[in-house]
Amino acid sequence: MSTPRLIAAAMLLGSAVLAQVPTDPFPAPIPATEGAIRVRVAEFASVPDVGGEAARMMLLVDEPGTRRMFVNDMRGPLYTVSYDGRTTTLYLDINARNWGVNVQSAGRERGFQSLAIHPQFGQAGTPGFGKLYTWTDSTNTAPKVDFAPGGGTKTHATVLFEWTAKNPAAATYDGGPPRELLRLEQPFANHNGGHMSFNPLAAPGTPDFGLLYVGVADGGSGGDPLNLAQNLSSPFGKILRINPLGTNSANGRYGIPPVNPFVNDGNTATLGEIYAYGVRNPQRFGWDPRNGNLFVADIGQNIVEELSLAPAGANLGWNTWEGSFGYISRDAVSLTNRRGDPKVSYPVAEYGQLDPLFQGQSAVTGVHVYRRGPIPQLMNLVLFGDFPSGEMFYIHADKLPGGGQEGIRRILLVDGDEPKTFLKIIQEKNVKQGKTPTTRADLRYAAGPDDQVLLLNKHDGTIRLLVAEQRR
Ligand SMILES: [Ca+2]
Ligand SMILES: [Ca+2]
Ligand SMILES: [Ca+2]
Numbered sequence: 001m002s003t004p005r006l007i008a009a010a011m012l013l014g015s016a017v018l019a020q021v022p023t024d025p026f027p028a029p030i031p032a033t034e035g036a037i038r039v040r041v042a043e044f045a046s047v048p049d050v051g052g053e054a055a056r057m058m059l060l061v062d063e064p065g066t067r068r069m070f071v072n073d074m075r076g077p078l079y080t081v082s083y084d085g086r087t088t089t090l091y092l093d094i095n096a097r098n099w100g101v102n103v104q105s106a107g108r109e110r111g112f113q114s115l116a117i118h119p120q121f122g123q124a125g126t127p128g129f130g131k132l133y134t135w136t137d138s139t140n141t142a143p144k145v146d147f148a149p150g151g152g153t154k155t156h157a158t159v160l161f162e163w164t165a166k167n168p169a170a171a172t173y174d175g176g177p178p179r180e181l182l183r184l185e186q187p188f189a190n191h192n193g194g195h196m197s198f199n200p201l202a203a204p205g206t207p208d209f210g211l212l213y214v215g216v217a218d219g220g221s222g223g224d225p226l227n228l229a230q231n232l233s234s235p236f237g238k239i240l241r242i243n244p245l246g247t248n249s250a251n252g253r254y255g256i257p258p259v260n261p262f263v264n265d266g267n268t269a270t271l272g273e274i275y276a277y278g279v280r281n282p283q284r285f286g287w288d289p290r291n292g293n294l295f296v297a298d299i300g301q302n303i304v305e306e307l308s309l310a311p312a313g314a315n316l317g318w319n320t321w322e323g324s325f326g327y328i329s330r331d332a333v334s335l336t337n338r339r340g341d342p343k344v345s346y347p348v349a350e351y352g353q354l355d356p357l358f359q360g361q362s363a364v365t366g367v368h369v370y371r372r373g374p375i376p377q378l379m380n381l382v383l384f385g386d387f388p389s390g391e392m393f394y395i396h397a398d399k400l401p402g403g404g405q406e407g408i409r410r411i412l413l414v415d416g417d418e419p420k421t422f423l424k425i426i427q428e429k430n431v432k433q434g435k436t437p438t439t440r441a442d443l444r445y446a447a448g449p450d451d452q453v454l455l456l457n458k459h460d461g462t463i464r465l466l467v468a469e470q471r472r
Contacts, residue, residue, distance in 0.1 A: 022303055022331045025323075026352035026405045030393070035409035037377045037394065038419055044454060044465040045085035050075055054435075056105075057456040059114050059195070060446035060463065065122020066169045069448060070132075071456070071463065074111030076103045078134075080171075081463065083449050092163065092173035094134050099177055104137040104156040106189075109220075112136045113158075113193035116212055118244070119202075122168050127245050128210060130165035130175065135193040135214065137186070145185040146251050147235050149219045151226045152187020159183045160196075160214065160254075162244055181244060181254045184235065188220030194239075194282040200447075201287050207259045213275060214240040215282035215296075222301060222330055224319035229278050232262060232270040237318060239282055239296065239310060241275035249273070261313030278316040278344070284444070285310065286367035288382070288397055295348070297366035297384055302330045303354075305364035306347035307384050307395070314345040323350040324403040339403060348400045349408050351386075351393075357410075361388040365444055369397050373451035375468045383411065383445060383453065390422030390441025390457070414469055422455065429460040 047055040056074035060081070063070060069081040076095025079088050094112055095103040105111035114135040120128030138157045145157065161178035186192060194215020202208035218224040218237035229237025246255010256263060262270040281299035288295070296310045304323030308316050319327055324346050326334030339346045353362035366384030373379075381394040392411035401407030412419035427437035438459035446454040448465070455464040 022354065023333055023335060024352055024354045025304065025325055025333060025335060026355065028405070029355050030351060030357055030405055030408050030410065032357070032410070036412050037381075037409070038412050038414050038469045039375060039377060040467045040469045041413045041415055041422075041425065041455065041464050042467050043462055045081045045088055045463040047071060047073065047079055047081075047088055047461045047463065049461060050077065054459050054461045056111065056442075056458045057461075057463070058112070058444060058458075060444075060448070060454060060456055061115060061117055062447060062449050063117050063121060064449065065120075067449075069446075070115060070117060071446075072112050072115055072134075074113070074458075075105045076101075076112055078112075078115065085463070085465075089171055091171075094136060094161070094178075100140070101136060101159070101161065101178065102138045102140040104139040109190045110137040110156065110192055114196040114215070116196045116198055119198055119200075119204075119210065121165075130168045131244070132163050132165070133181075133196065133212060133244060134161050134163065134178070135159075135196045136161070137192050141185070143180070143183060145183045147183075148185040149187040149226055149228060149234065149236055152219060152221070154185055154187070155189045156186050157183055158186055158193045158216075179253070182214075182242075182251075184216070186219065187226060191217035191220035191281045193217070194279075195284045197285070199287060201289060201292055207257070210243060210245065211241050211257055212244050213285065214242065215279070215285065216240060217281040217283075218279070218318065223327070224280065227319065229280060229318045230315075230320060232267075232274060232277060235271060235273060237277060237279055238271075238274050239276045239279060239285070240273040242273055259312075275312055276310040276314040276316060276345075278314075278318045278320075280318040283363075284366050286369060288369040289371045290369075290397070293369070293397075295367040295369070295382060295384075297364040299363045300350075300353070301327065303333050304350050304352060305362055305386065306350040307364060307366060307382070308345055308347045309400075310345060315343060317341075317344045317346065320344075321346070323347050347403045349384075349393075349395045349405070350403055351405050351408060355405075357391050358386060358389050359439075361440070363387050368445045368447060368453055370451075370453070371397070373453065375453075375466060377469065378411075378453070378466070385411075385443050385445070387443045388440045390426070390443040392422065392443070422457070425464075426457050426460050426462075429462055433460060435460075
């Protein structure tokens with residue numbers, strides 16, 4: 001065999017080995033106890049089962065105008081929770097037959113993904129009065145879509161709806177059928193809508209006020225096979241930013257803000273809706289109240305989970321990069337040329353799915369930047385976590401790491417005298433409920449009134465509140 005052939009054979013052998021043993025860019029584990037912060041946790045509110053199954057809580061939003069919180073179940077119900085946590089009321093079931101929404105909630109990844117409440121929801125006489133928005137998967141694939149992925153198997157649709165309450169303070173929704181703003185054809189069952197939110201820091205009269213940030217995953221399968229996340233003509237693999245009360249979009253049902261990065265780029269092929277791109281499954285994002293930094297928790301492929309900054313126009317790298325590393329396949333990332341493209345917004349923190357803290361399935365969630373609130377130990381920290389395992393982490397908001405696991409430390413929950421994982425706390429609740437203990441936590445963070453941090457999960461119907469650990 002000639003030398004080049006030998007090298008080629010060795011490379012083939014090498015890739016065969018890589019295909020079996022995932023590369024691990026983080027051989028040193030996240031410290032189990034060093035730097036760990038202890039926070040007490042207390043039960044706050046409960047949300048009912050549907051059909052004997054615990055609520056699949058995804059998002060909780062505070063609505064200060066009518067002084068209550070809204071929390072969804074991915075199957076369709078939307079509840080309000082009183083500020084004292086004592087009263088949970090069904091506000092609206094978006095899956096009720098009369099609305100025609102037809103929520104597709106099969107499996108873990110599909111369903112009523114997200115909701116956003118207009119900042120003027122409770123303010124009579126304003127354009128946003130009574131408006132709330134739901135971002136949901138739907139089995140109804142008959143209506144014409146605004147965007148198709150150009151491949152895949154048309155599994156379902158993901159649709160943005162606007163609901164208008166007549167009296168926003170009413171206990172239950174009193175408005176008419178929803179108005180459809182935007183409809184996507186989904187190529188694969190997984191990776192659908194992501195987080196959706198108004199920027200809570202935007203003051204009335206400023207350019208970002210009333211603009212809706214809409215996370216859209218890459219469409220699914222694995223590895224972004226249609227290469228949509230880097231395609232600026234496609235809404236998939238993006239965070240969009242739209243004016244839900246505007247009309248200058250192609251379908252005339254929403255507005256495209258002139259401040260968006262690809263509106264005046266001299267290229268008609270790029271979508272004006274795009275705020276940031278190169279995301280895989282942006283299930284959560286959140287702003288730093290002190291400096292406006294927008295952090296995105298973007299769920300990784302099989303190796304790296306990432307927390308990244310997303311300024312307007314940012315490219316977060318997928319599917320060229322998985323975290324700080326060149327994406328090769330589900331089993332491999334490149335360990336050379338780390339963070340090699342100066343135009344990409346690489347993670348501030350990232351962790352490996354092979355870390356011993358996790359249980360085989362790993363997916364990042366977040367993001368709460370703690371700048372005010374009753375827990376001194378959390379001050380100036382960026383809170384995030386891994387949702388299947390329920391592991392909770394922080395980094396310092398004023399000393400953002402340059403990627404990697406080095407800056408990541410754990411948050412441990414104190415329940416009784418012992419620090420416990422969130423998963424263990426849910427499992428103990430399941431036993432009290434007479435249910436089979438869950439093997440997943442499905443942690444999500446939420447911001448409550450008075451700068452409180454709440455924890456959601458999908459397995460015991462319990463909303464929990466973080467409280468300061470008493471020093472003894
Ligand atoms: Ca999908
Ligand atoms: Ca453009
Ligand atoms: Ca990335």
